[in-house]
Amino acid sequence: MAVNIAFKGNVGKDPETHTFNNGNTVTTFSVGVSQGYYDQQRQWVDQGTMWVTVECSPAASHELPWVHKGSKVLVTGLLSQRFYTRKDGTQGSELRVYAQALGFLHRKDDQPPASGFAGADRGQSQPQASGADPWGGAGRADGFGEPDF
Template sequence: MATIKNSVRLIGNVGMDPDVRTFDNNRKMVRLSIATNESYKNDKGEKISDTQWHNIVLWGAQATLAETYLKKGDSVIIEGKLASRNYNDKDGVKRYVTEVVVNEFMKMGNKE
């Protein structure tokens, strides 16, 4: 049970092409977003869709794979952990961010 204290699994669609950054030590990082969708029926029987956007971060070998194989619109399964951080923007306003740091991902086949 110790390994599931901070565990996230998502199935969704990539919302943007990977944003790749390489640091001085040749360590690579990729940022992207994933959309997950849920549908339900309201009181009137109407189908309602709810889309949630998730900030995703990949490092090292996972980042290299994401850079090579993922693009906007791809369906993916990701497994990782939540990480929260804060920073001061250019106007000095403190901003808070929650991201999913990926341990593993798998690109799903296209419907075509």
């Protein structure tokens, strides 16, 4: 059974494309997701950053030219956990999302992105709310309890 997930965060490094011996390619990048909560005084209590490796599907890869270190993104896709052995012999694991769609979020001082949300192709963008905020002013009232980036 697949676990579908949607999350927002900041791109930690520019996308990297790897080519395999059979000619297939895979493009990945990391996204840092703030972890924490607001206390009773409405102060953010930081609990560190969770890093997620994003692997792009062909549909989501159309957005890669706009993905850069520091970009704030919304990712939807299939969640998995990969286990591996490090060079020193210890075991490690990573959270990995096979992205089916990428969206771009803007900071308060930035202009809204040119594209809304990438679906299977550019023609399937989600409608945007009127006004300057394409996410309808969700901000901190989105229920996720995350600070503005």
